[in-house]
Amino acid sequence: MADDKKLTTRKADFSAWYNEVVLRAELADYSPVRGCMVIRPDGYGIWERMQRALDDMFKETGHRNAYFPLFIPQSFLSKEAEHVEGFAPETAVVTHGGGKLLEEPLVVRPTSETIIYAMFAKWVQSYRDLPLLINQWANVVRWEMRTRLFLRTLEFLWQEGHTAHATHDEAEDEARRMLGVYRDFMEGYMAMPVVTGQKTSSERFAGALRTFSCEAMMQDNKALQAGTSHNLGQNFAKAFELKFQTEGGDEAFAWNTSWGVSTRLVGGLVMTHGDDKGLRIPPLLAPTEIVIVPIWRTDDDKARVLEAAHRLKASLAEWERREPNRLRVHLDARDNMKPGAKYYEWELRGVPLRLELGPRDLDSNQCVLVRRDTGTKETVSLDTVGEDAEVLLEKIQDEMLIAARDRREANSLRGEISWERFKDVMEGDGAFVYAGWCGSEECEQQIKEETKATIRVLPDEEFRSSEPMQRCLKCGKPSTAEALWAKAY
RNA sequence: CGGGGCGUAGCGUAGCCUGGUAUCGCGCCUGCUUUGGGAGCAGGAGGUCACCGGUUCAAAUCCGGUCGCCCCGACCA
Numbered sequence: 055m056a057d058d059k060k061l062t063t064r065k066a067d068f069s070a071w072y073n074e075v076v077l078r079a080e081l082a083d084y085s086p087v088r089g090c091m092v093i094r095p096d097g098y099g100i101w102e103r104m105q106r107a108l109d110d111m112f113k114e115t116g117h118r119n120a121y122f123p124l125f126i127p128q129s130f131l132s133k134e135a136e137h138v139e140g141f142a143p144e145t146a147v148v149t150h151g152g153g154k155l156l157e158e159p160l161v162v163r164p165t166s167e168t169i170i171y172a173m174f175a176k177w178v179q180s181y182r183d184l185p186l187l188i189n190q191w192a193n194v195v196r197w198e199m200r201t202r203l204f205l206r207t208l209e210f211l212w213q214e215g216h217t218a219h220a221t222h223d224e225a226e227d228e229a230r231r232m233l234g235v236y237r238d239f240m241e242g243y244m245a246m247p248v249v250t251g252q253k254t255s256s257e258r259f260a261g262a263l264r265t266f267s268c269e270a271m272m273q274d275n276k277a278l279q280a281g282t283s284h285n286l287g288q289n290f291a292k293a294f295e296l297k298f299q300t301e302g303g304d305e306a307f308a309w310n311t312s313w314g315v316s317t318r319l320v321g322g323l324v325m326t327h328g329d330d331k332g333l334r335i336p337p338l339l340a341p342t343e344i345v346i347v348p349i350w351r352t353d354d355d356k357a358r359v360l361e362a363a364h365r366l367k368a369s370l371a372e373w374e375r376r377e378p379n380r381l382r383v384h385l386d387a388r389d390n391m392k393p394g395a396k397y398y399e400w401e402l403r404g405v406p407l408r409l410e411l412g413p414r415d416l417d418s419n420q421c422v423l424v425r426r427d428t429g430t431k432e433t434v435s436l437d438t439v440g441e442d443a444e445v446l447l448e449k450i451q452d453e454m455l456i457a458a459r460d461r462r463e464a465n466s467l468r469g470e471i472s473w474e475r476f477k478d479v480m481e482g483d484g485a486f487v488y489a490g491w492c493g494s495e496e497c498e499q500q501i502k503e504e505t506k507a508t509i510r511v512l513p514d515e516e517f518r519s520s521e522p523m524q525r526c527l528k529c530g531k532p533s534t535a536e537a538l539w540a541k542a543y
Numbered sequence: 544c545g546g547g548g549c550g551u552a553g554c555g556u557a558g559c560c561u562g563g564u565a566u567c568g569c570g571c572c573u574g575c576u577u578u579g580g581g582a583g584c585a586g587g588a589g590g591u592c593a594c595c596g597g598u599u600c601a602a603a604u605c606c607g608g609u610c611g612c613c614c615c616g617a618c619c620a
Binding site: 059069070073084086088140143144165194196198199200205206210212278279280281282314315316317318319347349350351355356389391392393394395396397398399410412413414415422543 | 544569577578579580581582611612613614615616617618619620
């Protein structure tokens with residue numbers, strides 16, 4: 055009986071643990087359609103908070119939201135050679151409408167570059183129309199072979215930013231800027247540290263000049279590509295006649311960028327912070343930050359504790375915290391469950407702070423605050439609980455990021471590494487390995503075949519090792535770039 | 544698409560080999576006692592045994608087929 059209440063541990067089976075947490079914390083459920091998922095209110099609540107934060111950041115950097123159609127004429131996809139090659143195999147295609155065969159099949163968007171740049175071409179005539187900075191929140195469909203809740207489903211929710219610029223350098227700056235926005239969000243809100251850098255040509259987005267990525271380490275030491283930003287060069291502009299007149303009167307193709315993050319981030323959150331008790335949600339993304347669990351013994355106690363708990367909830371919800379928005383508080387007044395059972399449930403659901411309130415507390419005008427991340431308890435006065443809770447939530451947010459970064463660094467390897475040792479590491483517990491690379495696709499490919507590890511990114515300077523790499527991990531020839539190797543989702 | 548596993552109540556399962564009234568736990572409903580780390584007792588509701596066909600007096604069980612899901616690989620955010 056105790057057994058089916060316990061989660062599979064991360065150590066015993068990380069993949070099973072992940073599925074159980076997602077299902078039992080009610081983030082999502084399997085749907086009647088293969089490979090598709092239903093995002094339940096607790097999961098969607100996290101996504102909504104992610105959306106809100108990201109959307110504000112996009113607006114601050116000058117972008118505006120728009121919406122483009124779900125259906126894309128099949129011919130559009132074919133206009134950019136690499137793009138069609140990359141995405142055609144995984145598209146869903148509508149061939150019939152209203153019972154009739156369509157003249158041209160419609161692809162359900164796997165991503166919207168083609169239809170968006172076709173529209174940009176209509177809207178841009180002059181350099182004065184640039185830059186054009188657009189974002190859309192949408193669903194997309196990719197017919198994947200194998201799916202996993204949040205990490206890879208046939209349909210998923212995301213945002214895709216699409217911009218057009220007058221010069222290569224402006225586009226490059228934009229792609230870089232948005233990668234930075236992603237990083238700020240992932241670290242600041244998700245408490246999920248990332249390594250940023252550039253993808254090698256084999257991992258580059260289909261149709262892009264350069265792809266930049268944020269890579270996060272999950273608790274099984276595998277990498278999760280959490281967000282990408284692409285400098286598309288003029289590839290799509292040329293395919294869709296996205297031209298403008300320059301200041302000097304010449305005609306030129308625009309330079310594009312695109313960048314996106316998806317509901318996959320929710321999966322990343324689970325695998326970054328979850329523990330063997332369940333989910334741990336960083337306060338800034340938690341739909342509920344504080345759960346009040348009232349405790350009573352007698353009917354008299356029950357009445358006065360519940361009354362006090364309602365008042366406490368109201369006063370916490372009114373608390374004028376320094377950051378915008380009020381404390382998000384839930385009172386668990388269910389009377390058919392004992393407090394202990396409630397504790398387990400809210401721990402599973404990942405609410406960052408639990409507030410216990412019982413007769414003894416009331417008698418001394420106090421309550422108990424329990425942190426979900428560390429399990430530590432502290433007793434605080436009811437007169438100051440709003441401020442105490444606010445301070446504690448900020449602390450939890452900060453310390454979750456520190457803990458996640460410490461874990462990543464503890465599982466990262468730097469410096470000279472032999473090929474044999476590298477293989478052992480990848481066969482064993484896995485790691486982020488910073489190692490030299492000769493720059494050849496052959497070595498990259500061989501390493502992937504032999505170890506399943508891939509180059510996640512050629513890391514940006516701040517992540518690179520203090521000593522430059524001398525030799526390629528595989529072939530021993532002089533290294534041309536430091537690479538971050540890991541197995542990936 | 545290859546390999547493996549599985550479809551029995553809301554969830555998890557036993558039964559299948561050897562055909563004969565559908566098993567248990569959790570959850571749910573009612574009542575009483577409980578409530579500071581997963582409550583107890585009593586009573587109760589809930590099932591086209593994935594689907595189609597066959598064999599048989601009789602099929603969850605045997606035979607044939609179909610569908611679906613999960614896990615592991617090749618593809619990918």
